[in-house]
Amino acid sequence: MGRFTCNNHQELFQQESSKLGYNRIENRSERIQLIDQLIEEYVNDTGLRPDPRQLERLATSILYEDLQGDRRPDKVAKSRDPILTLAQVKRRHSKEVGSGILEVIGSDGRYYGIDSDRHSGKEMMIINPKKLSLPIQKENP
Structure with a gap:
């Protein structure tokens, strides 16, 4: 028994x-x-x-070691199949840049986006061409 x-x-x-x-x-x-x-x-x-x-x-x-034990910030680069903790996911998202800003700059360095007066304030926080390292040239219509 x-x-x-x-x-x-x-x-x-x-x-x-x-x-x-x-x-x-x-x-x-x-x-x-x-x-x-x-x-x-x-x-x-x-x-x-x-x-x-x-x-x-x-x-x-x-899975403790995979979920919590490995707190290295570069775990993704150094592990084949990393499992990120919630804190690591939040840190990763805070450091990522959206691809939207990259879509408005051509390979020639010219600005192909919509003029800034058409964007709302919130969009300008996300898409801020002044923070880009590429020179921005607006096309005159």
């Missing part, structure tokens, strides 16, 4: 799964092995799959 044969098997599984977090077991392969054993034991004892939320917590525990 296994440890998950009682009526509160879901609560017991939740307690046992919380013991397998990164802060308790730092060795990833050991964590994976223990998580696998826990899930197998639960399925064998109950005939049911564990709660999806608990499985998600366990998966996060397995």
